[in-house]
Amino acid sequence: MPHEPQPQHPDELDAEAVRTWSSLALAALGRAREDIDAINVYPVADADTGTNLYLTAESADRGLAEAFPGVTDGTGSASLSEAVRAWAHGALVGARGNSGTILAQLLRGVADVLGEQSGQSGQSGQSDPAEHGGRGTGTLLARALTRAAEEAYAAVAHPVEGTMLTVAGAAARAGEAAGAAAGTAVDVARAAYDGARAALAETPGQLPALGRAGVVDAGGCGLVVVFGALWQALSGQEPAAEPVRGRAVPVPQPPEPCAQEDGPAYEVIYLLEASEAAVGELRERLDGLGDSLVVVGGDGLWNVHVHVDDPGAAVEAGVVAGRPYRIRITHFGDERRRARGERAQRAVVAVVPGEGLAGLCGEAGATTVLVRPGELPAAAELLDAVRRAHAREVVLLPGGAELRAAAAAAAEQARAEGVRVAVIPTRSAVQGLAALAVHDPEGSFDEDVVAMTAAAGATRYGELAVAERQSFTSAGICQAGDVLGLIDGDVAVIGSDLTETAEAVLDRMLGSGGELVTLVLGPDVPDAVAERLEAYVQHGHLAVDTVTYRGGRYSAPLLIGVE
Incomplete structure (x- = not known):
């Protein structure tokens, strides 16, 4: 649950302001997530933009809490630089989807400016220059929002107007104008919020897919929520309910996703430890494999997002560039069914000890969980994979005896949520491959489980x-x-x-x-x-x-x- 914001002096730009901004943004995205999901038509109508933004904000808030636990409850302290960098890092490592990845880069841009200004002064016992309020903070915040928009545009291989990039750019320009007019941080935050709202309203006329569906951009709608939380954190005033909460444009039903049916089949996301030069080469390779390419991060750690037809090739490109991990491969067939309010009848979740195996099982239609040496996934991670599979029936292949207890716990929780789950006691990845080879999603669940169990047991x-x-x-x-x-x-x-x-x-x-x-x-x-x-x-x-x-x-x- 998000932390309850504490009262603070309006216009202060300090660690407490970052904590409050984070808490308010998380709470507001939590309220708006379903409505944002419902208007998600671009770049893929997979009804998850609101959820991805929320999960990214949740990871950012958790990163701040774990780095500085006292800051989250008001019992401790941290410098502005420490707080904002921890917040941005949390967003980077937990970014979900296209929208969440862009949000992570926006927060990194903010951190780059605020972190540079405040430096390590919090450790020396001196207050940060940004913590005194007044006109200096307004200029600083305006610069931070401008850097955020610039870095977000640079992170996207082929920027498209009418998206959350457009909203971020408009907010930055409005904030710059307020800062140039000697406005305070509150003035800049309010101008950025108003600029974002105005830009959001114009997105249906900029992007044909939005115009046809009669909706504003879902990612941009989420970004308006984030800017509204910034203004509230600095001013203490709660933004108006529209468009921060609810649908910015009334939509009788979720839009049909047929326009994207001929796009890439998979979404691939992973964290990557690599040099900046290697990431430059990676961008070129991935740009040739698919679309919706977004690579964010820096200082040796990157979050890579791309839509492709060959997920194995996308993962291998990461292996060439550096050390990819936390690999997530999602088949858009499942996501598009969810966009129509449908669940797949059956899915397979496979735990695999290798990136190549993850790509192989992903191509076979399985939702995968990657195991790294010495880092066994917990029951919560397996449960998350079962939920991502978005099916009425799930066959879980744990791939190791040491994971049976976690798999059983995940299955029990999923069953309580209405999902029929069978755990096949595979003890090796090769048994999982044998089970996948005979998987028949069109047959009865019981017969499929029996056949897969027999194939695994005979291997x-x-x-x-x-x-x-x-x-x-x-x-x-x-x-x-x-x-x-x-x-x-x-x-x-x-x-x-x-x-x-x-x-x-x-x-x-x-x-x-x-x-x-x-x-x-x-x-x-x-x-x-x-x-x-x-x-x-x-x-x-x-x-x-x-x-x-x-x-x-x-x-x-x-x-x-x-x-």
């Missing part, structure tokens, strides 16, 4: 790992650096060479028969290893087929499945 799984230290195993004592060959979770072979150990594991796994071998290669394993193992299987087992996939970053050196 023996192996894994090759490197020992980190000397230890006792079921195959004897291993030393640090030894290659361990595991079969069904137990160490069966200890070797010194990856390929030779894999061959020994394959011999044991195929000793009891098999028709198909699945190899999932880790990021550092060369293709030559797969070629040698494929030839090894073909030579010793003529009737056995072999398929090979790239697991991508975070996957084990080698996963083996035998069906």
Whole structure:
């Protein structure tokens, strides 16, 4: 829940003002989210712009609370620079969708200016120049809003007018005019709010999709809410109910999303640790893969958003650029059904230990949860994935015995929300792949679950790992650096060479028969290893087929499945 704003001196631009702005924006977006969702027609009519803005604001508010817990309840203190940077960072790491990603960059632009001005003075015991109120803060705030709009435009590969970018630009220009007229921070905030409202009203005439639907831009509507919260935080006056709350333009029903049916099929979002030069090359690669490209951030951490038909290629582009994580792949078929108030009948949620596997399962239509080494997802993250699948029936593939409890807890909560959930006890990603291969969304739920469970259960799984230290195993004592060959979770072979150990594991796994071998290669394993193992299987087992996939970053050196 958002924090209750505390009374403060009007026109102060300090850490408390940031906290109050954050709390008010979150509360207002929470009230308006459903109405904003209902008028969402651009760039994709997926009825989630209000929700994405709210979740982004929630992450920003949480980032501020976690960085400076005392600031959120009035018992502690932080400088303006510290508070605004923590707030912007929280938005960056939790940005959702196209609109949320742009909002995160707007907050970063604000932080860039306010943070530069206040510096580290809060740590030295001196008050920030911006905390005294008056005309100086008005000029400072105007500059911050201008920088925010400039950075947001720069973050979007192909800016389109009639969107929240237009609203941000108009607000900045109005704020600049007020600041130039020696206005205070309250004056600038009110001018920006009024400028945003006026620009929002003009968006149907700027963007044909909005004009046809008879609505204003959903992202811009959310941004008006944020500017209204800024004015309220500084002035203590609550904005008028329209357009901050409710629909800015009455819409009898959510608009039909048919106009976007021929667009890219997937939305891909991930955080990326990379250099600015690498991100420049990434922008070019992703721009050639799809549309709605927005890359925000800086200082080595970026949030990447793009709509594509090939989600695997979008993720691989991130791997080339740096270290992507928190990967989210959403199929727009599900989102468009939600826009029409429909749920898919059935969906699959798969937990996978590798970015390549996430892309592979995403292409198969599954909602994925990426596992990084040492960072198992909690039940709340699995529940979020079940909700994102937006289906009446969900098959959950946990992919590891250590995730069964979290999967069971997520399933129980989802069932309480009216979703029918079945957890298939997959213990490896290769069992999940086998289950996905026989998934039949058109058949009955029970029959589908039985078939997927049988396919997973009939798949023996192996894994090759490197020992980190000397230890006792079921195959004897291993030393640090030894290659361990595991079969069904137990160490069966200890070797010194990856390929030779894999061959020994394959011999044991195929000793009891098999028709198909699945190899999932880790990021550092060369293709030559797969070629040698494929030839090894073909030579010793003529009737056995072999398929090979790239697991991508975070996957084990080698996963083996035998069906």
